[in-house]
Amino acid sequence: MKRKPYDPLKPRITTLLWMLGPAVVMLAVYLIWPIFQTLKLSLYDWNGIDRKAKAIGFGNWVELFHDHIFWLSVKNSFILLLISALVEIPIGLGLAILIFRGGKRFRIFKFGYFFPFLMSTVGISILFKQIFDTNFGLINQVLGILHLSGLEQDWLGNKHLAIYTVALLICWQYIPFYMLLFLAALNGISPDIEEAAAIDGAASWKFTRYIQIPLIRGAMITALLLIVIGSLKYFDLIWVLTNGGPEFSTSVMASYLYTLAFKNYRVGYASTVAGALFFIVFITAISIGRITKRFREV
Amino acid sequence: MAKKKTYGFRRPKLSPVAWVVAVIWLLVAIVPYIFMILMGFKGSTEYIMSPVYKLPQHWSWINFNAVLHGSYFHGLLNSLLVVVISMFFIVMFAASAAFAFARLRFRGTAILFSAVVAALIVPIHTTLIPIYLLTNKLHVYDQLAGLIGPYVAFAIPITVFILTQFMREIPKDFFEAAIVDGASHARVFFQIYFPLVRTAVVTVGIFNAVTLWNEFVFAYVLTSSGNKRTLPLTVFDYQGEYSSNIPAIMAALTLAAIPLTLSYLIFQERLVNGVMAGAIKS
Known part of the structure; x- marks a missing residue:
């Protein structure tokens, strides 16, 4: 047998192993294997403590289909998604254009808008739990001195309102992020285009409407993608703020599976919810990728 | 690096509306943060007895000290x-x-x-x-x-x-x-x-x-x-433990x-x- 000629550009197998090995092993152990383990556990009835778990086939999945709390959690995720997309993108874009136009004069605003990012999500949730408090909360007391007591609410305790309060807080937290994303995109537009438009005497609103906004479509699609995936994975903020309550009215898939696994000791069924979360995120991501690919290419 | 040239669109005459909007959002973004810092200086009864939007009557480091000497x-x-x-x-x-x-x-x-x-x-x-x-x-x-x-x-x-x-x-x-x-x-x-x-x-x-x-x-x-x-969990545990002492929680959040x-x-x-x-x- 003829030996292949020695090619110095071709890596040795040992080189490949130490360069790729650690990353691949970490992903295999902490991401890939757990997904299969979750899917396996979803077929068992197990409290997480007993030595033996009872195999029950697709029993958990059947239960999931009839579990109105699960469907409520899915619905809540989509409410958060919809509100986030409809509020964060327009306001983020508006603020980005404002800061762009303000230029140096608005530096101080740009500096201040980032402040929500200096706290952890846990910190934000603990802080706003106080701000939304019915009696001692800043919002209700300020409404009181403005003689708007009629608008005072039990922001987090009212089961019809709580999910919207959560959505409001999510928007507050993430608007600066999308503003900065859009601002970076606006600043990325070539000055030549700006110059050409200026020489042609375009009005500034026309410049924004017909040049800037179309040119940062890519950033808007990125924002939409991040919102969609992020909304389906919500946990920290909701868990600290409401625990998913009252009466599961702010429950999302992640908080529901946490409650099931670590509070109710229904590890098998919690794994079913976790598996469903995985499938929903995956399918959503793929379909969005497909849909937006066309828009990116245009 | 050569200074980037900018054209008319970066500095059109800003309407007062632009300033107002910019200021409003600045307040929305930083008021909760400032509220958090200020409340840390209040006493726990003062927080409940007097309106929360009022500044602390007696500024006290007691809450911050407690958190620093804690976890x-x-x-x-x-x-x-x-x-x-x-x-x-x-x-x-x-x-x-x-x-x-x-x-x-x-x-x-x-x-x-x-x-x-x-x-x-x-x-x-x-x-x-x-x-x-x-x-x-x-x-x-x-x-x-x-x-x-x-x-x-x-x-x-x-x-x-x-x-x-x-x-x-x-x-x-x-x-x-x-x-x-x-x-x-x-x-x-x-x-x-x-x-x-x-x-x-x-x-x-x-x-x-x-x-x-x-x-x-x-x-x-x-x-x-x-x-x-870790730090986020320290704060989380703290709010569970001292749920009645809100200024102490605010001090922990600030720190x-x-x-x-x-x-x-x-x-x-x-x-x-x-x-x-x-x-x-x-």
Whole structure:
């Protein structure tokens, strides 16, 4: 047998192993294997403590289909998604254009808008739990001195309102992020285009409407993608703020599976919810990728 | 660098409306933060007895002192330790993998790379129960070491993705010339590619550091005792313990926000770019 000629550009197998090995092993152990383990556990009835778990086939999945709390959690995720997309993108874009136009004069605003990012999500949730408090909360007391007591609410305790309060807080937290994303995109537009438009005497609103906004479509699609995936994975903020309550009215898939696994000791069924979360995120991501690919290419 | 030319659109005459809107949003963004700091100075009865929007009557450091003498520094140290150790492994593992993806030819490059990128969307919570069980089995439950595995693993996809893109931008000639001159692949990676992408390493490093600094769910599930908690969990436990003393909670929140706030005041744009790294390169 003829030996292949020695090619110095071709890596040795040992080189490949130490360069790729650690990353691949970490992903295999902490991401890939757990997904299969979750899917396996979803077929068992197990409290997480007993030595033996009872195999029950697709029993958990059947239960999931009839579990109105699960469907409520899915619905809540989509409410958060919809509100986030409809509020964060327009306001983020508006603020980005404002800061762009303000230029140096608005530096101080740009500096201040980032402040929500200096706290952890846990910190934000603990802080706003106080701000939304019915009696001692800043919002209700300020409404009181403005003689708007009629608008005072039990922001987090009212089961019809709580999910919207959560959505409001999510928007507050993430608007600066999308503003900065859009601002970076606006600043990325070539000055030549700006110059050409200026020489042609375009009005500034026309410049924004017909040049800037179309040119940062890519950033808007990125924002939409991040919102969609992020909304389906919500946990920290909701868990600290409401625990998913009252009466599961702010429950999302992640908080529901946490409650099931670590509070109710229904590890098998919690794994079913976790598996469903995985499938929903995956399918959503793929379909969005497909849909937006066309828009990116245009 | 030559000064960037700007044209009319960056400085049109700003209408008063623009100023008003800008100021309103500034208030929306920073009032909660200021409220948090101010309330930390109140007494616990004062907070309940007088309107919350009033400034503290007697400014007192008592709450801050209590937090500082409690678990604050322990949490701070734990967080620092976990973040620094995780960051070391993230950078080493991800940069070498990125180099292999960017420059080495081997069978299955494309498939493996798309698998790593696909891992970006795996929800943490899907893996939570198996990782909890695994952590117990490895006898690292309630130990800081138990956090490092998941932290490193979940940071790898985004880090590999970003660094691969940067390494692909370095001309291939560098690689080929060095190899022809007799350098090993390892040497090309350590002495040419890694130093050339160090700005990207710093940026994505900041992103990971901030994310891990604020991480909640793994720390919540994989640790339980007070002296093993990271900073976000220290604050979380604190609010459970002192639920009736709201100013004390506010003081704890303020102190917990100091490290990032200080970094922002010092590094400004660099911190912002780091936080945005995940979004902009994708």
